[in-house]
Structure formats: structure tokens, C-alpha cells
Amino acid sequence: MRLSEAAALALATRLLEEHGATRDHAALQARVLVTAEMKGHPSHGLCRLPRLVERMERGLIDPQTKGTQRWRADAVLEVEGSAGLGPIVAMAAIERLAPHIPDLGIGLVAVRNANHLGMLAHYVEAIAAMGLVGIALSSSEALVHPFGGTQAMLGTNPIAIGVPTAEDPLVLDLATSIVPMGRIHHHAATGRPIPDGWALDAAGKPTTDPKRAKAGAIAPFGDAKGYGLGIAIELLVAALAGSALATEVHGTLDSQSPCNKGDVFILIEPSLAPGLPTRLSAYLAAVRASPSKVAGEPVLVPGDRARQRRAAASRNGFEINQSLWEDLNALSPSRILVFEGQRS
Amino acid sequence: MRLSEAAALALATRLLEEHGATRDHAALQARVLVTAEMKGHPSHGLCRLPRLVERMERGLIDPQTKGTQRWRADAVLEVEGSAGLGPIVAMAAIERLAPHIPDLGIGLVAVRNANHLGMLAHYVEAIAAMGLVGIALSSSEALVHPFGGTQAMLGTNPIAIGVPTAEDPLVLDLATSIVPMGRIHHHAATGRPIPDGWALDAAGKPTTDPKRAKAGAIAPFGDAKGYGLGIAIELLVAALAGSALATEVHGTLDSQSPCNKGDVFILIEPSLAPGLPTRLSAYLAAVRASPSKVAGEPVLVPGDRARQRRAAASRNGFEINQSLWEDLNALSPSRILVFEGQRS
Numbered sequence: 087m088r089l090s091e092a093a094a095l096a097l098a099t100r101l102l103e104e105h106g107a108t109r110d111h112a113a114l115q116a117r118v119l120v121t122a123e124m125k126g127h128p129s130h131g132l133c134r135l136p137r138l139v140e141r142m143e144r145g146l147i148d149p150q151t152k153g154t155q156r157w158r159a160d161a162v163l164e165v166e167g168s169a170g171l172g173p174i175v176a177m178a179a180i181e182r183l184a185p186h187i188p189d190l191g192i193g194l195v196a197v198r199n200a201n202h203l204g205m206l207a208h209y210v211e212a213i214a215a216m217g218l219v220g221i222a223l224s225s226s227e228a229l230v231h232p233f234g235g236t237q238a239m240l241g242t243n244p245i246a247i248g249v250p251t252a253e254d255p256l257v258l259d260l261a262t263s264i265v266p267m268g269r270i271h272h273h274a275a276t277g278r279p280i281p282d283g284w285a286l287d288a289a290g291k292p293t294t295d296p297k298r299a300k301a302g303a304i305a306p307f308g309d310a311k312g313y314g315l316g317i318a319i320e321l322l323v324a325a326l327a328g329s330a331l332a333t334e335v336h337g338t339l340d341s342q343s344p345c346n347k348g349d350v351f352i353l354i355e356p357s358l359a360p361g362l363p364t365r366l367s368a369y370l371a372a373v374r375a376s377p378s379k380v381a382g383e384p385v386l387v388p389g390d391r392a393r394q395r396r397a398a399a400s401r402n403g404f405e406i407n408q409s410l411w412e413d414l415n416a417l418s419p420s421r422i423l424v425f426e427g428q429r430s
Numbered sequence: 431m432r433l434s435e436a437a438a439l440a441l442a443t444r445l446l447e448e449h450g451a452t453r454d455h456a457a458l459q460a461r462v463l464v465t466a467e468m469k470g471h472p473s474h475g476l477c478r479l480p481r482l483v484e485r486m487e488r489g490l491i492d493p494q495t496k497g498t499q500r501w502r503a504d505a506v507l508e509v510e511g512s513a514g515l516g517p518i519v520a521m522a523a524i525e526r527l528a529p530h531i532p533d534l535g536i537g538l539v540a541v542r543n544a545n546h547l548g549m550l551a552h553y554v555e556a557i558a559a560m561g562l563v564g565i566a567l568s569s570s571e572a573l574v575h576p577f578g579g580t581q582a583m584l585g586t587n588p589i590a591i592g593v594p595t596a597e598d599p600l601v602l603d604l605a606t607s608i609v610p611m612g613r614i615h616h617h618a619a620t621g622r623p624i625p626d627g628w629a630l631d632a633a634g635k636p637t638t639d640p641k642r643a644k645a646g647a648i649a650p651f652g653d654a655k656g657y658g659l660g661i662a663i664e665l666l667v668a669a670l671a672g673s674a675l676a677t678e679v680h681g682t683l684d685s686q687s688p689c690n691k692g693d694v695f696i697l698i699e700p701s702l703a704p705g706l707p708t709r710l711s712a713y714l715a716a717v718r719a720s721p722s723k724v725a726g727e728p729v730l731v732p733g734d735r736a737r738q739r740r741a742a743a744s745r746n747g748f749e750i751n752q753s754l755w756e757d758l759n760a761l762s763p764s765r766i767l768v769f770e771g772q773r774s
Contacts, residue, residue: 159535159699161505191503192538194698219669235729237720247662249669258662260655290721308652311604314732315659317717318591318602321710325563325593328703331713352696354538355503359672366665369675373661376581377634385579388658 087411090403094120097414098135104419105142107149111174115149118173118204123406124399125392129268130205133275133410138171138201139417140341147171147201152178161186161193164327167200169344175200176209180351184216187353197349198329202338207259207392210248213353214255220248221352225323227339228332230263231303233313236290238303241332241347242266243319250356251367257389262316263304267339270296270304276407323348431755434747438464441758442479448763449486451493455518459493462517462548467750468743469736473612474549477619477754482515482545483761484685491515491545496522505530505537508671511544513688519544520553524695528560531697541693542673546682551603551736554592557697558599565696566590569667571683572676574607575647577657580634582647585676585691586610587663594700595711601733606660607648611683614640614648620751667692 098116103109115138123131141147151168153175158164163183167175179195187193203209206222213220226241242263249256264284273280274296285299286292293299306313324331329348337345356362370387378384442460447453459482467475485491495512497519502508507527511519523539531537547553550566557564570585586607593600608628617624618640629643630636637643650657668675673692681689700706714731722728 158701160533161537162535162699164701189504190534191506192536192696193505194536196701219666232717232720232729234723234727235717235720236723239717239720239729245659247666249662249665251665256662256665258658260658290723307655311651311656314602314604315589315591318593318600318732321593321595321600321713322563322591324713325700325706325710326698328701328706331709333713333716352536354670355506356669357502357508357540357672362669362672365675366669369665369668369677372677373576373579373583376576376579376583379578379580379634383578385576385583388662 087406087408088403089406089411091120091124091400094123094132094404094406098132101135101139101414101417102142102149105139105149107142107171111149111171114173114177115171118208121208121396122205123404124396125205125207126395127205128406129266129272132406132414133272134202134204136413136417137339137341141201144341146337146341146344149174151175153197153200155179155182158196161190163193163195165195165197165200167197167345170200172201172203172349173208176203176349176351177212180209180213180353183353184213184218187218187355192352192354194326194353195349195351196327198327199344199346200349201345203349205259206244206246207248207257207389209351210246210259211255211257213351214248214250214257217250217356219250219354219356220246221354222246223319223323223350225320225329225332225335225347226267227335227347229267229304230306230316231286232317233306233310236286236303239332240306240313240316240320241335242304243316243323245315245319249366250363251370252363253367253370254389254393256366256370256387257392259388260307262306262312262319264307264312265304267300267304270299274300323350326350431750431752432747433750433755435464435468435744438467438476438748438750442476445479445483445758445762446486446493449483449493451486451515455493455515458517458521459515462552465552465740466549467748468740469549469551470739471549472750473610473616476750476758477616478546478548480757480761481683481685485545488685490681490685490688493518495519497541497544499523499526502540505534507537507539509539509541509544511541511689514544516545516547516693517552520547520693520695521556524553524557524697527697528557528562531562531699536696536698538670538697539693539695540671542671543688543690544693545689547693549603550588550590551592551601551733553695554590554603555599555601557695558592558594558601561594561700563594563698563700564590564592565698567663567667567694569664569673569676569679569691569693570611571679571691573611573648574650574660575630576661577650577654580630580647583676584650584657584660584664585679586648587660587667589659589663593710594707595714596707597711597714598733598737600714600731601736603732604651606650606656606663608651608656609648611644611648614643618644667694670694
């Protein structure tokens with residue numbers, strides 16, 4: 087079925103409020119999930135909501151906290167996430183650090199023990215909107231096998247980079263796994279096989295069955311180089327946030343454990359060289375206009391496709407799975423009250 | 431022929447001194463080139479020396495300068511490289527910034543108009559040896575085609591990450607091209623074809639001829655994701671250093687133009703969480719000990735192979751091309767028969 091942006095935001099916000107989030111916190115968490123849907127990444131969208139609600143009900147998420155911030159050094163804000171919602175804890179810290187960047191030039195936020203961030207693009211877009219360069223890194227459960235290995239030893243360890251220009255910012259957001267685990271879950275939920283080369287099963291053998299893949303390991307992207315980047319992000323995040331390493335991480339995909347992964351955000355003031363933002367956007371325009379391999383499929387710059395999809399979804403709404411819609415509505419206590427009324 | 435580490439360092443240092451570098455500057459530039467040879471990356475080794483000497487003779491490199499440093503903000507050191515040798519300008523700035531990191535927590539060096547850095551691993555290893563996390567980024571001439579494109583629009587834009595642990599640091603150093611351009615040059619110089627998928631010719635068609643590839647474009651690594659990372663580094667470096675963008679960059683591979691690419695180094699104090707360095711090295715040990723795909727080929731961590739090769743070369747010397755040896759000797763105003771005796 088098709089859902090409008092406004093209806094999706096209203097539903098997600100209400101559900102989160104009904105489960106204990108303040109209005110502001112509910113609205114931000116909802117925004118992150120709905121934007122992922124609009125950009126064409128349903129694996130990071132509304133399908134995450136039932137898990138979030140369940141974690142809130144079990145006390146594994148405290149939807150009221152922004153975590154505890156502490157200046158570890160002049161330019162480093164360390165945050166104990168205290169089981170807060172990922173986007174709430176992260177944005178509160180980014181907003182605390184940002185006003186200092188004109189003096190400092192660069193600053194870092196290191197978060198541990200907050201919940202899942204959703205798509206990292208959200209954070210570097212917010213940082214780019216402040217006129218700053220942003221880098222975001224996050225860790226996760228061990229889901230990815232090393233290059234040359236067969237067992238899940240690394241997180242999917244995404245990296246996002248945002249660079250403001252005179253026009254739209256460049257927005258890169260990629261998992262260092264060949265696909266995010268959410269995509270494997272989405273295949274499993276919709277009963278579709280996964281392509282060859284995406285994953286190994288628990289015995290270390292190649293599989294196209296998403297359920298076997300969930301019990302096994304996803305491949306890193308780009309062979310040895312992608313693996314190298316993934317394990318470097320694993321160590322970077324743990325070294326800077328003091329958070330758990332892949333094989334000890336829990337709580338981004340389950341409803342049993344506190345979330346103990348780490349998140350890192352770097353904010354940097356760009357050079358003040360005259361004309362620089364225009365030079366950056368002119369370069370991106372030249373890349374887009376360069377000859378394409380396939381006629382009619384122009385060269386894109388990171389962030390282009392997501393921006394186009396988001397704009398289309400803003401006008402026309404977006405498709406969601408009918409059963410997900412029903413699940414979400416069933417989670418609303420106002421619906422539960424009706425059942426209780428019927429019982430008495 | 432086989433060369434010892436000491437003989438290689440002596441030859442390279444003397445050649446650079448004879449062409450105007452101070453002893454210290456010559457020794458550091460030589461160290462960077464010889465270490466690349468020892469690690470098994472001859473494309474970034476002594477074969478770069480004739481070009482460096484030629485650029486010094488033509489005034490395109492000033493081997494005496496460390497560049498001009500200026501604090502752009504409390505934690506950002508901006509450097510006008512003034513045509514200095516890449517390693518000299520970079521290490522001088524890193525050493526200026528490093529003593530401030532305990533107070534700042536994070537700091538950045540942004541360099542423009544310095545010469546080629548050589549392998550980025552050198553810099554993050556030096557930063558890790560100070561107990562700090564290091565990130566290094568650099569840009570280059572347009573040599574890489576976009577994913578879905580056919581024309582060279584991006585630099586090979588390498589990234590290096592170093593993370594200290596209780597044992598050896600993790601050291602990642604990768605070009606975002608499928609191979610560095612130096613490797614294509616090395617194939618051309620030694621008359622060997624390149625594998626399928628590495629490059630397109632000037633007309634945008636796949637080629638295995640390294641000479642046609644030099645006139646064309648190298649593929650990004652890892653398809654869309656590797657391209658995304660490469661163009662994000664392109665923009666990051668230009669935005670932070672105010673340097674030229676790929677299609678306007680000159681001087682890392684030619685003997686005609688001043689070098690106008692940019693370099694960025696980020697230094698970060700790790701979390702002081704108790705036991706963290708030991709946790710990091712225990713994790714890396716677990717990754718190395720995890721099941722491997724091919725029996726007898728254990729899983730490696732970025733930096734392992736280079737470290738093994740360097741140790742072996744330190745004991746046993748390393749192979750260099752006989753004609754390169756002769757070229758290098760011919761470049762010395764005093765000729766070098768004395769070094770012949772040091773061949774091992």
C-alpha cells in the first residue's frame with residue numbers, strides 16, 4: 087500500500103510517544119526511519135519500529151534520555167548513551183559540539199551504549215546543513231566475514247561522509263558489508279533469495295537462502311580493500327568510543343540485550359579558500375556530465391539517487407508492505423484499549 | 431639484483447643530498463621510498479627517485495622547505511607546502527600538531543602544494559607510534575573513472591588509518607582505485623599486461639595494455655561503493671585543504687608542473703577506557719585465528735603482510751630491477767661504484 091510522508095511521520099511519532107518518548111524525541115526518531123523509506127532503503131525504515139517499541143517496553147531503550155555528555159578534551163565530547171534512542175543521543179551531542187567548531191576547526195563526538203542510529207546519512211546531512219564537513223562511523227554485531235575468512239567477525243561498520251558545496255552537499259553513506267544486514271532480513275521477510283556472493287551460511291559455505299545467511303556471515307564489499315576498511319572502522323570506533331568490539335556487541339537487532347556498540351562523529355570547518363564551495367559543485371557537475379558507460383544512465387554522485395527518491399516520495403508517497411502497516415497499527419495502545427473495552 | 435636496506439637508504443639519501451636536500455630531509459624522503467620497497471610496493475619505491483631528482487633540478491621541488499604553517503583554528507594547522515618534498519612538509523606539520531593532541535583530543539593538518547607523499551602508511555604508522563589514532567587522505571591527478579562512467583575524473587585518492595593497540599598497530603593503506611597508477615606504470619616499465627577489469631583506454635574501452643591504460647582510466651575498487659568513497663575523499667581533501675580537484679591536479683607523475691594536490695591528516699587521542707589497547711589487540715588476534723577460506727592461508731589484518739615483508743627485507747634485503755639500479759647510479763654526480771660493493 088502507498089503511504090504519504092505526513093501519514094508515516096504521524097503514525098511513527100504517535101507509536102513512539104505512546105510508548106514513552108517525548109514528542110521531540112518521537113518526532114526525530116520517526117523522521118530518521120521515514121526518511122530511509124523515502125530514500126528507498128526500507129531495511130532501515132519503518133520495519134525497525136516494532137523492534138524499537140519492544141525494546142522500549144522491556145526497558146532496553148530509555149526514550150527520554152539524551153545520554154550523559156562529558157568533554158574528554160577541548161574538542162572531544164564523550165557520551166554515555168544510557169540506552170537512549172540512537173538519533174536522540176547523537177543529535178544532542180552533535181548540536182552541543184557544533185557551536186565550538188568555528189573556534190576549534192575540528193571536533194569529535196564519541197558515543198557508547200546508545201541504540202541503533204538508522205541511516206548515517208541523516209547525521210552528515212545535518213552537519214552539512216550547518217556548513218560543516220561531517221564524517222560518521224558506527225559499529226554493530228559481528229555479521230561480516232573477513233576477506234579470506236568464513237566466520238562473522240566484523241560489524242557491517244558503515245561510514246558516511248558529507249561535504250557541503252555551493253549546491254547540494256555530497257552525501258556518501260555505505261556499509262562496509264556488501265549489503266547491510268537489514269537487506270538480508272528484508273529478503274527473508276519477503277521470501278526472496280539473495281544473490282550469489284552476498285553471504286556464507288553458518289558452516290562457511292556460500293548460500294542464497296536469506297535465513298541461512300542470517301545465521302552465517304555477509305561478505306565484505308570490495309574484497310580485501312572493503313574488508314580492510316571495515317576492520318579499520320571496527321577498531322577506530324572502539325578505540326575512540328571505548329565501546330565493545332563486533333564479537334561482543336549486542337542490541338542493534340535483538341530484543342534481549344542492552345546496545346553496546348559505538349558511534350563516532352567528526353565535524354570539520356572547511357577551508358575558507360575563496361570560491362571553494364563553487365569549485366566543489368562545479369566539479370561534481372562535471373563528473374555527472376562525464377561520458378557514461380550505458381547510454382541513458384548518467385554518472386551519479388553519492389547522494390543523488392537518494393535525493394531524487396526522497397523528492398518523489400515527498401510528492402507521491404511511498405509503498406509499504408501491507409502486513410507491516412497492520413503490525414504497526416496493532417502496536418498502538420489506543421487499539422489495545424479497544425480490545426480491553428471489548429473484553430469487559 | 432638484491433639490495434640491502436642500508437645500501438638502499440645510503441644510495442637514495444646521497445642522491446637527494448647531491449641534488450640539494452639537507453641531510454635530514456634526504457634521509458626522511460629516502461626512508462619513505464625504501465620502506466615501500468621493503469613492504470613489497472616497488473611502485474611507490476625507488477622508481478620514484480629519478481622523477482623526484484628531475485623535479486628538484488627543474489625547481490618544481492624545493493627540497494629545503496618544510497612549507498609555511500598557520501593555525502587556521504585551535505585544532506587545525508593549515509600548511510602551504512611551497513613545493514616542498516611531500517614527506518618533509520607532512521611530518522613537520524604532524525610533529526607540530528601532535529604535542530597539542532593531549533589537550534585538544536583531536537586535530538587536523540591540511541596541506542596544499544606539497545609533492546608526492548609516497549605510501550600513506552608511513553604517516554599513520556608514525557602517528558600510531560605516538561599512541562594516537564591517525565587518518566591520512568590524499569588526492570591526485572584524475573586517473574580513475576566513476577562507477578558507470580568511462581573517463582578519468584577522480585584521483586586514486588588513497589586513505590590510510592592507523593590504530594594503536596597493545597601490540598602492533600592496525601595499519602590500513604589503500605588506494606580507492608582498483609590498483610594504484612604506480613602499479614600500471616610498473617607493468618608498463620616491465621612489459622607485462624594488466625588483468626582484465628583494471629582499466630579502460632582513452633576511448634573508454636576495456637584494455638589489458640598498460641600503455642593504453644595510462645592514457646585512459648583505472649577502475650575504482652568495489653564498484654559503486656569504492657567509487658563513492660573515492661569521490662568523497664576527493665571532495666573532503668579539496669574542501670579541507672583548499673587544493674585543486676582531480677581534473678585540475680598536476681605534478682605527482684610529471685616533470686613539468688608544480689604539484690597542487692592536497693593532503694589531510696587527522697590525529698586523535700584514543701579513549702582512556704581501562705584495558706582498551708589489550709581488548710583491541712585481543713580482537714585482532716581472534717580475527718587472525720578465525721577459520722580461513724583456504725587451508726594454510728590464515729586470515730590477515732591490514733598491515734600484517736607489509737610488516738612481515740618489511741622484517742624479511744630488513745634481514746635479507748630486497749630485489750630491485752637492474753636497470754633501475756643503473757639509472758639511479760647514473761643520476762649521481764659522483765657516480766657510485768662504492769655501492770656496488772654493498773650489493774648483497
